[in-house]
Amino acid sequence: MQQEEDKKRKQAKDKLFRRIKRQVGRAIGDFNMIEEGDRVMVALSGGKDSWTLLHILHALKKRAPIDYDIVAVHVDAGFPDFRRDLLQKYLLDFGAPWHIETTEINGIIEQKLRPDSSICAFCSRLRRGVLYSVADRLDCNKVALGHHLDDAIETLLMNQFFVGRLAAMSPKMLADNGNQTILRPMAYVEETDIAEFAELFELPVLSCECPAEGQFDKNRQAMKQMIKDLAVDIPEIRRSMLRAMRNVQPRYLMDNGLQSF
Numbered sequence: 001m002q003q004e005e006d007k008k009r010k011q012a013k014d015k016l017f018r019r020i021k022r023q024v025g026r027a028i029g030d031f032n033m034i035e036e037g038d039r040v041m042v043a044l045s046g047g048k049d050s051w052t053l054l055h056i057l058h059a060l061k062k063r064a065p066i067d068y069d070i071v072a073v074h075v076d077a078g079f080p081d082f083r084r085d086l087l088q089k090y091l092l093d094f095g096a097p098w099h100i101e102t103t104e105i106n107g108i109i110e111q112k113l114r115p116d117s118s119i120c121a122f123c124s125r126l127r128r129g130v131l132y133s134v135a136d137r138l139d140c141n142k143v144a145l146g147h148h149l150d151d152a153i154e155t156l157l158m159n160q161f162f163v164g165r166l167a168a169m170s171p172k173m174l175a176d177n178g179n180q181t182i183l184r185p186m187a188y189v190e191e192t193d194i195a196e197f198a199e200l201f202e203l204p205v206l207s208c209e210c211p212a213e214g215q216f217d218k219n220r221q222a223m224k225q226m227i228k229d230l231a232v233d234i235p236e237i238r239r240s241m242l243r244a245m246r247n248v249q250p251r252y253l254m255d256n257g258l259q260s261f
C-alpha cells in the first residue's frame with residue numbers, strides 16, 4: 001500500500017517537474033532570455049515561487065546547450081524572526097552557487113516609513129535597490145524573478161480596472177538601473193502548479209516575518225478570486241488570457257499612438 005502511494009507520488013512529481021520545466025524552457029526560448037555567457041541572478045525570497053524558479057533553472061542549466069551561470073541571491077531584510085538558518089541550510093545542500101545579502105531594511109522601514117505610505121511599496125523599493133547593487137557586484141547581467149502567469153493576469157486586470165491602462169508584466173525587460181535585464185521565466189506557469197510543486201518537493205517555504213505578513217493587497221486578491229471563480233465555468237481561462245497577452249491587435253484598440261490611419 002505504502003509502496004503504491006510512493007510510486008504515485010513520484011509519478012506526480014516527475015510529471016509536474018517536466019510540465020513546469022517545459023513551460024519555463026518555452027518562455028526562455030520565446031523571449032531569448034538566456035544567452036551564452038550570461039550570469040543570471042535568481043532572486044530568492046524563500047517563498048514557493050522563487051524556490052520553484054531556482055529548482056527549474058538549475059535543472060535546465062544542467063542540460064542547456066549553452067554555457068551560463070546562475071546564482072541564487074536572498075536579500076535578508078533583517079526581520080527578527082526570519083528563519084535565515086533554514087534558508088541557508090537548504091542552499092548549502094542544494095548545489096547551486098548562492099549568496100545572502102544582510103541589510104538594514106527592517107530598521108530603515110521602522111525609521112523612515114511615513115504613516116500614510118505602503119510598507120510593501122517602500123520595502124519592495126529598498127529590496128529592488130539592494131538586488132540591483134548585488135547583481136552589479138556579482139557581475140550578473142540578468143535578474144530572474146519568480147513571477148508567474150497568475151501574477152501577470154492579475155496585474156493585467158488590475159491595470160484595466162483600477163488604473164486605466166492596458167499592461168501586464170513583461171517576461172523580459174531592462175531594469176530601472178539600465179544595467180541588468182529582468183527575466184520572468186515562469187511567465188507561462190500557473191500558480192496552482194507552483195504550489196503543488198512546492199508541496200511535492202517539500203521546499204522550505206519561508207514566511208518573511210515582516211510587519212505586513214498576511215496583509216494582502218485587496219485588489220490583487222479580488223482579481224485572484226475572480227479568475228478562480230470564472231475558471232469553474234471556463235477551465236482554460238488562464239491559458240486563453242496568456243494567448244491574449246501574446247496576441248495584441250492594436251487595430252482593435254483605441255490608442256491613437258498605436259494606430260496608423
Ligand code: SF4
Nearest residue numbers: 120123124208210212
Ligand atoms: S510583504 Fe513584507 S517583505 Fe514583502 S514587500 Fe511587504 S513588507 Fe516587504
